[in-house]
Amino acid sequence: MSASLPTVTLQSGTPLPDSIRSLLGLPDGPVFEFIAAVIASSVIAAALLGLVAVSGIWGKRKITAAFTDRIAVNRHGPFGLLIIVADAVRLLSKELIVPDGVDRPAWDIAPIVMAGSALLGFAVIPMGNGLQIADPEVGLAYVFAVASIASVGLVMAGYSSNNKYSLLGGLRAVAQNLAYEIPLIITAASVVIFAGTLRMSGIVGAQAETLVSVAGIGIPSWYAFVNPFAFVLFMAANLAEVGRNPFDIPEAPTEIVAGWQTEYSSVYFVLCYLSEFIHIFLGGAIIATVFLGGPAGPVLPGVVWFVIKMVAVYLFTQWARSAVPRVRIDQLIEIGWKGMLVLSFANLVLTAVIVGLTV
Amino acid sequence: MxxxxxxxxxxxxxxxxxxxxxxxxxxxxxxxxxxxxxxxxxxxxxxxxxxxxxxxxxxxxxxxxxxxxxxxxxxxxxxxxxxxxxxxxxxxxxxxxxxxxxxxxxxxxxxxxxxxxxxxxxxxxxxxxxxxxxxxxxDHPDLRRILLPETWQGHPLRQDYDQEQPQVVPLREHANPLKDDHRGIDNSDTMFLNIGPHHPATHGVLHLKAVLDGEVVADVDPDIGYLHRCEEQLCQQGNYRHQIMPYPDRWDYISAGILNEWCYARAAEDLADLEVPEYAQVLRTMSAEMCRIAAHMLAAGTFALDVYGDFTAIFMYAMQDREKMMNLLEDLTGQRLMFNYLRLGGVAWDLPEPREEFFEKTRDLLDDLPERLEEYHNLITSNEIFQMRCIDTGVLEPEAAKSYGATGPVARGSGIDYDLRRDDPYGYYPELDWDVITEDGCDNYARVLVRLQEVEESAKIIKQCVDLLEDWPEEERTIQSNVPRTLKPEPDTEIYRTVEAAKGELGIYIRSDGTSKPARFKIRSPCFSNLQTLPEMSEGEYIPDLIASLGSLDIVLGEVDR
Missing domain, CATH: 3.30.460.80 (NADH:ubiquinone oxidoreductase Nqo5 subunit)
Structure with missing residues (x-):
């Protein structure tokens, strides 16, 4: 095994819509480009939904059970996998209860905004084997921009639900996202200094070289190895960004019932739940791309490696959820503004100095 | 003066x-x-x-x-x-x-x-x-009804109270007490929030009327009574000998049943002047401490649940260890929750046969316990975030604790060295070697530490009891003394007796009138007094601390409301 990875499959250079267009033999033109883009997005979205269905409904149960010494679902089909079907039917057939006095359009739109914003982020993620819908020059900035739209959805949900627990949850979510997105982006910026580009494929490409060779095994120059400090910072900030322990205070089930999603039921609840999981996976995708060499890895196809890395980040969040207590809102803000922000700027400046000296 | x-x-x-x-x-x-x-x-x-x-x-x-x-x-x-x-x-x-x-x-x-x-x-x-x-x-600052609805007609423990009387309540007064949410108050900087009666962290049907200033609790008023089952009156309707003993199991129903039963046994035995054989005292002591471990395990687990937020590892671990204790208690009493094991003048039955198997099971469990507790300490008490959350929150000063009549781990977590097992000895406790645990922290953290250490002390007690029981000569295994079939204590005798239950000082007052049933049966619930300290502990702190403090009090609403 070496770091001389199958770079051909990493970045084919052609975005997925173009490949689909040539595959289907569609001619040039805005209409056909649009059709190809819709097909490409559908493919990616469907794959993601499948991943969320497996990990969110079945995997989460199994993982939590493993952490807590239980068995979890094992009667629905092999390994309990049919629970996915059962849960889907159950959730979709529940009554949608609209509480008195909710602010209707906002209350309805909020779950869609949240789910949509997380899905949008995947448009620029290079997942290997040519699975990338678009590769704009400002890819990394775009991901963070669309991912933060979710905060708007959270506030909408919290404010329009006509429920005080929702309101508290919504306000907590804003405070939390403000405190943690800045360190998150600043830390990612330190990687941009290394890579010299915001383009996602460029960042992945910059990590393909071998950093050092130990006993014939090449360690790739993934930014997690090049700058482990930034990696740790980013992982921590990401936990807050996706709202998992110790930073799950916008939901905080034992304190404010379920926070902003208290009043959502049935399909809307599914959307909320879905958006949370897609968000976790988007966080995983960003970490994989920016710090873990994207789809790089030996033997297996790039897309498999990419999914493995995403799921690894997901497992990390589940581990934190099972083992780490929740901080209090004031402590969270303090950690964010007084700790993470300072550290992330220090990291940025140091990186800039080092890069400036070595180049 | x-x-x-x-x-x-x-x-x-x-x-x-x-x-x-x-x-x-x-x-x-x-x-x-x-x-x-x-x-x-x-x-x-x-x-x-x-x-x-x-x-x-x-x-x-x-x-x-x-x-x-x-x-x-x-x-x-x-x-x-x-x-x-x-x-x-x-x-x-x-x-x-x-x-x-x-x-x-x-x-x-x-x-x-x-x-x-x-x-x-x-x-x-x-x-x-x-x-x-x-x-x-x-001159009472706030003389309202506490257990019954505010609209209740009459006072149920009065002699002329008509139980058949329908509770006719005008519609106006029957209005939903939760409906009024203070939203109409203009220029208010605070928000009124109903926490409960159905809320993930109230440990039952407790209703906290909280006034929030942002995230800070400005005022909190516990509203209890949702689980009131007229336990005192039920006990007044049963005869001393057999009909009252099952009720104490239903006060603190979090596996602390035998501890509660002991309170009634102690009061009634002193009232009727009954002897309890020494062998039965050892059995009582052992089974009661098993209950205490089970109850403290649940307390530690649910407190972690309140701080961690989900059904996390520590909650499930605690439930598992409680489960093992309950299996032992099931072997001993035949019941998992409502034990009904104690009798006036003894216990219901001897250890299950074969005795060696029971001893072995108990010893195995006790041998594993230190390792399990080590894991609890690794998972919760030594976790830095946990310490950040619990140290110096929910502070209950010793003077306030005394004034509120706080007892049990709540008082001992505030540095009050008060444990009835040692200070007002009963059962076989004085003969055994164990310590009373106190912590001076006065905060949520201290209360958790006290409970976890008390589990160790209880394990010590059980171990000694097992040794004693194993060597007990077969001909001296008397589990029950002679008790008259119908107990009729002297008329107009009054007694108030307490024991150290899982949550603190559980007391029973009995006045006899010469019949086979008590004329007045009053229960002093430790949770009732402990819960009163909640406003003292949480006003001025954040909502999460309020929840944590409530969890650290370890209340059982069945005992608060009776």
């Missing part, structure tokens, strides 16, 4: 009335002087009769001059010619030194002075007495 200096109850170096043999009630009577207009003899202690207008003065005198700093309970009851409120006082330093203060009130218009000025715990106790018996307390 010492009304001016209520803050230093122990200012006097030598409390009045203490002699080498215990209490000198004559000295106490002299101390009260004109305040005492009579004297009664209860089995547990002497009691002084005080005029309805002198309650506060008498209690403050006893508190400051004689050192009675713990108002354990208030019993209100009705006689043919009068109403009566009995304040059961004792000392945190020496709980065997007890005194009663009996306050008669007129039959037609029962009014007596509130004891709030002397003991803050009187607040809820007097509200309960007003609610159920209908004695009114003058």
């Amino acid at each position: 010492s009304l001016e200096d209520p803050t230093s109850p122990e200012a006097d170096p030598e409390p009045v009335g203490v002699t080498e043999d215990g209490l000198d009630y004559d000295a106490l009577e002299d101390l009260l002087g004109d305040l005492a207009i009579g004297r009664e003899s209860h089995i547990n202690a002497e009691a002084f009769v005080v005029r309805p207008g002198d309650v506060e003065e008498a209690l403050v005198t006893l508190r400051d001059e004689a050192g009675f700093d713990h108002c354990s309970c208030l019993t209100a009851q009705e006689y043919e010619d009068r109403f009566e409120s009995i304040y059961h006082l004792r000392k945190y330093d020496e709980p065997t030194q007890e005194v009663g203060v009996v306050v008669p009130a007129a039959r037609e218009n029962p009014v007596s002075q509130s004891a709030n000025g002397a003991f803050r715990t009187a607040d809820w106790h007097e509200r309960e007495a007003y609610d159920l018996v209908g004695v009114e307390y003058e």
Whole structure:
């Protein structure tokens, strides 16, 4: 095994819509480009939904059970996998209860905004084997921009639900996202200094070289190895960004019932739940791309490696959820503004100095 | 009078009335002087009769001059010619030194002075007495019903109360008490929030009326009574011998059943002057400590649940360890929750055969316990975020704890060295080697530490009991003494007895009238008094701390509401 990875499959250079267009033999033109883009997005979205269905409904149960010494679902089909079907039917057939006095359009739109914003982020993620819908020059900035739209959805949900627990949850979510997105982006910026580009494929490409060779095994120059400090910072900030322990205070089930999603039921609840999981996976995708060499890895196809890395980040969040207590809102803000922000700027400046000296 | 200096109850170096043999009630009577207009003899202690207008003065005198700093309970009851409120006082330093203060009130218009000025715990106790018996307390800051709905008609523990009477409530008053949410108040910087009665963290049906200033709790008022099942009245309808014993299991139903049963057993046995064979005492001690471990495991687990937020590893671990204890208790008693194991004068049955198997199972469990506790300490108490959350939050100063009558791990977490198993010995505890755990932190963290360490102490006790039981000669294994088929204690004897239950001092007051059923059966619930400290602990702190403090109190609503 070496770091001389199958770079051909990493970045084919052609975005997925173009490949689909040539595959289907569609001619040039805005209409056909649009059709190809819709097909490409559908493919990616469907794959993601499948991943969320497996990990969110079945995997989460199994993982939590493993952490807590239980068995979890094992009667629905092999390994309990049919629970996915059962849960889907159950959730979709529940009554949608609209509480008195909710602010209707906002209350309805909020779950869609949240789910949509997380899905949008995947448009620029290079997942290997040519699975990338678009590769704009400002890819990394775009991901963070669309991912933060979710905060708007959270506030909408919290404010329009006509429920005080929702309101508290919504306000907590804003405070939390403000405190943690800045360190998150600043830390990612330190990687941009290394890579010299915001383009996602460029960042992945910059990590393909071998950093050092130990006993014939090449360690790739993934930014997690090049700058482990930034990696740790980013992982921590990401936990807050996706709202998992110790930073799950916008939901905080034992304190404010379920926070902003208290009043959502049935399909809307599914959307909320879905958006949370897609968000976790988007966080995983960003970490994989920016710090873990994207789809790089030996033997297996790039897309498999990419999914493995995403799921690894997901497992990390589940581990934190099972083992780490929740901080209090004031402590969270303090950690964010007084700790993470300072550290992330220090990291940025140091990186800039080092890069400036070595180049 | 010492009304001016209520803050230093122990200012006097030598409390009045203490002699080498215990209490000198004559000295106490002299101390009260004109305040005492009579004297009664209860089995547990002497009691002084005080005029309805002198309650506060008498209690403050006893508190400051004689050192009675713990108002354990208030019993209100009705006689043919009068109403009566009995304040059961004792000392945190020496709980065997007890005194009663009996306050008669007129039959037609029962009014007596509130004891709030002397003991803050009187607040809820007097509200309960007003609610159920209908004695009114003058100068009480907030004399509302506490267990029954505010619209309730009549006082159920009165003799003339008609149980068949329909509770006709006008629609206006029947309006949903949760509906009014203070949203109409203009220019308000605060938000009113109903936490409960159905909320993930209230550990049952508790309703906290909280006023928030942002995320900070400005005011919190616990509203209880949702689980009131008339336990006192149920016990008054059963005969001493067999029909009362199953009820205590249903007060603190979090596997602390035998501890509760013991309280009734102790009170009734002292009332009827029954002996308990030594072998049965060892069995009682062992099974009670098993219950304590199970209860403390659940307390630790649910507290972690409140701080961690989800059904996390630590909660499931605690549930598993509790489960193992329950399996043992099931082997012993045949029941997993409602044990009904104790009998007056003994226990229901001997250890399960083969005895060796039971001993082996118990020893295995105890051998694993240190490792399990180590894991708890790794997972929770040594976690930095956990410490950040729990240290210096939910602070309950010892003085406040005493004034509120807090007992059990809550008091011991505030540095009050008070454990009835040692201070008011009963059962086989005095013969065994174990320690009382106290922590000086006064915060949520200290209370968790106390519970986890108490599990170790209980394990020590069980281990010694197992050794004793194993070597017990077969011919001396008497589990039950001779008890008359129908118990009819002497008429007009009164007793108040307490034991150290899982949550603290569980007390029962019984007055007999010569029949086979108690004339008055009053339960002193430790959770009831402990829950009263919640506003003291959480006002000015954040919502998460309020939730954590509530969890650290480890209340069981079945016992709060009875």
